Amino acid sequence: MTDFLAFLRNNPYPGRGIAVGRGRVYYFIMGRSENSRNRIFSLTDDGIRTEAFDPSKLTDPSLIIYHPVRKMGDSLIVTNGDQTDTIRDIGDFRAALATREYEPDGPNWTPRISAILNADGSFSISILKRVDGRCLRCCYDYEGCDEGKGYFISTYKGDGSPLPSFEGEPMVIDMPEPEAVWEALNADNKVSLYSSIGGTVKLFNKHLGD
Secondary structure: OEOHHHHHHOOOOOOOEEEEEOOEEEEEEEOOOHHHHOEEEEEEOOEEEEEEOOHHHOOOOOOOOOOOEEEEOOEEEEEOOOHHHHHHHHOOHHHHHOOOOOOOOOOOOOOEEEEEEOOOOOEEEEEEEEEOOEEEEEEEEEOOOOOOEEEEEEOEOOOOOOOOEOOOOOEEEEOOOHHHHHHHOOOOOEEEEEEEEOOEEEEEEHHHOO
């Protein structure tokens, strides 16, 4: 099991990340450009959305303004892009993701990462990434997990140019408290963190002084 806080402290740029554990889920975003960093998470009726902290500095809303978290019946969808809406509208996690692929932001070709948490404690985690010019579609289904344990996936392995995509299965991690996760994220690159523990949601936004 990977020490999640140590991993984050030693990785300046995993990009966007999803961690799913028993009764809890975390989603964070990071940014290197002014446009990516100019964001906050805000609550909606069925989850959260990203917003520009300073609308006057927003240069391109594509790929950075979306709903990362939305409910679908008794399930919770968490993703790093507008595929959240695709999953909710189609109503089937795998079928919806079959209609999507990695982000069109070459040369990085950022993977689309997604998760769905079901009422019975089971969950699925997916990554759509570019390999040899084609879309590799991976989905991992879990019947649940033990207390204190979680699974983590991110868009990137770390910093670089171009940014290297995440590789392998979701990492097995411990699940520290959200305040510790927020503190462990790189101070320069972190933007926002969403946490839900037993259905209680907490947001962390760098621009709002969290």
